[in-house]
Amino acid sequence: MYVAVKGGERAIDNAHAWLAEARRGDVSVPELSLAQIREQMTLAVNRVMAEGSLHDPDLAALAIKQARGDLIEAIFLVRAYRTTLPRFGHSVPLETSEMAVSRRVSATFKDAPGGQVLGPTFDYTHRLIDFALAAEGEAPEAPTAPPLAERTPHIAEFLDAEGLLQSEPEGGETPSDLTRQPLAFPADRALRLQALARADEGFTLSLAYSTQRGYGRNHPFVGELRVGMVAVEAEIPELGFAVEIGEVELTECETVNQFAGSRTEPPQFTRGYGLTLGHCERKAISMALVDRAMRWKELGEDDVGAPAQDEEFVLSHCDNIQATGFLEHIKLPHYVDFQAELELIRQLRREAEAAQAQARAEAQAAKEAAQ
Incomplete structure (x- = not known):
């Protein structure tokens, strides 16, 4: 029977107060500032911005602090706050080819025009705990980076020039906005990319890994991975042209995949694409792999029943x-x-026990009759 719950509101208030105390921790330890989180936990901040669909490092840092470091809870906070913001307009498409890159690597061309820029990366670290950090000393000064070209061309442009890479359609209808309209199936590629851009990094990573292990026949090369700042421009009706209103950090990944061709398409490479807010390399690469896996139908490939192929x-x-x-x-x-x-x-147990008792009684009666 239903039992009424008493004292629920008071218990919830007490839980909130206890949560605030647990979040603060030992008061003898200095409290984290938002600037410390924003500047020293940048990858966590970037993930919250990417999956929260809102570029605001200070807000993401605040959400991480409030959530006690639980990034999914922080993403939830950012998403909820995002729904309260008015939308004044939209920017023109970002030109990632004009990116001021801080990191740019290619696994397909060693001497890529524009050069390889390793930038800040864990790729070549030894994954050993650095106990010197426990001393809270100053970080060594980074070497001065060489000046970058004003325009760093995409690697795909060179494959495009030879006709070796499947061309992407340009223009077309304005894509649906996943943040304003419910997801519907079948979903076009623009909608799939929107969903993947704010998808959970761990889930996307697992799906991408599954495609590499054979669940989707996806064996890509990283054509290019780039991280950097891109200008955001918006059309001003009163002016009649676009003006720069700011800049955002983006991570972009294009993968190159083999394609045997079809009746209408010659053998060539196809691409997977990933683009996220902030510095989120693992997410962008994973996104590109899953994007390519879900393109099997439009490329006329077989459905092998892999999870990553099922949009x-x-x-x-x-x-x-x-x-x-x-x-x-x-x-x-x-x-x-x-x-x-x-x-x-x-009730089911009572009925089962009654049936078993009846069966035993009938068996006993049959046994006595036989004697």
Whole structure:
């Protein structure tokens, strides 16, 4: 039977107060400032911005602090805040070829025009704990980087010039906005990329890894991975032209995949594409691999039944806020539902026990009659 819950509001208030105390921790330890989080936990800040769909480093740092370092909770906070913001317009398409790169690598061309720029990367570190950091000393000064070209061309441009890379259609209709319209299937590539751009990094990484292991026949080369600042421009109706209103840091990845060709297309390379806010290399690469896996139908490839090829499976489960909400709601009160289930189980057990007793009685009667 249903039992009323008493004292719920007071318990929740106490839980909130305890949460604030737990978040602060030992008061003898200096409190983290937003500037410290923003400047020294940049990759966490960038992930919150990317999956929260809002470029605001200070807000992302605040969300991380409030969430006690739980990045999914921080992303949830940013998403919720985002819904309160008015939308005044939209920017013109970003020109990533005009990116002021801080990192740019290619696994396909060693001597790529524009050069390889390793930038700040863990790729060549030894993955050994640096106990010197525990001394909280100053970081060594980074060497002065050489001046970068005003324009760093995409690697894909050189394959395009030889006709070796499948061309991408330009223009077309304005894509749907996933933040304003519900996801619908079948989803076009623009909608899939939107969903992947704010998908959970871990989920996307696992799907990408599965394609490399054979679940989707996806064996890519990283044609190019670049990180840097890109200008954001918006059309001003009163002026009649676009003006720069700011800049954002982006991570862009283009993968190059083999394609055997079809009746209408010659053998060539195809691409997977990933683009995220901030410095999020693992996410951008994973996104590119999953993007390519879901293109099997438009490329006339066979459906091998791999999870990464199933757009409905991928797009319906990649959003960590939806997943978290559905998962964590089961820890909230379900007293009425459980009482109903409990009573059902008890009734079934009573009926089963009665049937077993009846069967035993009939067996005993048959045995006595036989004697």
